[in-house]
Amino acid sequence: MRIDRVLANNPGPFTGGGTNTWVLGDGSGKVVVIDPGPVDTRHVTSIMGVVGKRDVEAVLVTHTHSDHAPLANPMARDLGVPAVGHVPGPSFDPDIRLLDGAHFDVGSLDLTVVHTPGHSDDHLCFRVGDVLFSGDHIIGGSSVMVDDMGSYLASLEKLRGTGLQRLLPGHGEEMDQPDTVIDWYVAHRMQRHEEVFEAIAKGADSTPDIVEVVYADVDSSLHPLAARSVQAHVTLLIDQGRIAYAGDRVVAVSQTS
Numbered sequence: 001m002r003i004d005r006v007l008a009n010n011p012g013p014f015t016g017g018g019t020n021t022w023v024l025g026d027g028s029g030k031v032v033v034i035d036p037g038p039v040d041t042r043h044v045t046s047i048m049g050v051v052g053k054r055d056v057e058a059v060l061v062t063h064t065h066s067d068h069a070p071l072a073n074p075m076a077r078d079l080g081v082p083a084v085g086h087v088p089g090p091s092f093d094p095d096i097r098l099l100d101g102a103h104f105d106v107g108s109l110d111l112t113v114v115h116t117p118g119h120s121d122d123h124l125c126f127r128v129g130d131v132l133f134s135g136d137h138i139i140g141g142s143s144v145m146v147d148d149m150g151s152y153l154a155s156l157e158k159l160r161g162t163g164l165q166r167l168l169p170g171h172g173e174e175m176d177q178p179d180t181v182i183d184w185y186v187a188h189r190m191q192r193h194e195e196v197f198e199a200i201a202k203g204a205d206s207t208p209d210i211v212e213v214v215y216a217d218v219d220s221s222l223h224p225l226a227a228r229s230v231q232a233h234v235t236l237l238i239d240q241g242r243i244a245y246a247g248d249r250v251v252a253v254s255q256t257s
């Protein structure tokens with residue numbers, strides 16, 4: 001097995017140093033490209049330089065966000081291979097749709113699909129042996145924006161204790177000791193969850209107010225992004241019966257945590 005990373009040229013507040021495009025090969029000349037990123041002809045040239053004389057079998061995406069998927073269809077079309085993902089999205093239409101537990105052959109490699117909703121509903125991780133291409137479910141060096149907190153936490157639990165040794169994320173550096181990383185992710189999320197509850201218990205009753213309290217130490221340019229995660233915490237707190245809507249405001253209905 002050979003794995004190469006090609007960094008897309010899209011650094012920014014939401015993408016860190018840029019999107020990691022992964023080229024996964026079986027060692028006998030067959031490869032797949034995972035998360036080609038935004039449409040960018042120079043990035044295609046870089047990817048194909050890494051592919052070299054090997055044959056690209058498919059272009060896969062972990063999810064359909066704009067920093068991961070838009071190049072997949074045009075690149076797959078040019079190469080005459082399928083674009084592969086979970087479901088269609090804003091800038092992606094898969095030729096092959098993969099469901100949880102599906103297997104996808106990369107030459108002699110057996111790639112297993114793990115549906116990991118939370119960051120987005122359509123998020124997949126790809127597992128080969130003890131290596132996981134984790135997309136934006138788990139990234140290097142920070143937490144991720146979460147759309148659905150209950151699903152997200154369940155998707156972390158789904159991976160814990162499954163014998164993983166390496167995480168290859170959609171952003172940031174690769175990680176070893178995946179279970180330790182997952183423990184940190186869960187602990188961080190539960191801490192944020194309690195901070196959101198505490199903010200509401202102390203009177204913050206709208207998403208912007210909660211963001212101001214909970215993300216006081218985070219640059220305000222990132223607050224719109226933080227608002228999505230706060231909304232996900234609020235939804236989970238409502239599901240848990242700890243807060244309730246009063247009109248369009250939220251109030252704590254329980255003082256215990």
Ligand SMILES: [Zn+2]
Pocket residue numbers: 015019065067068136170171
């Ligand atoms: Zn991303």
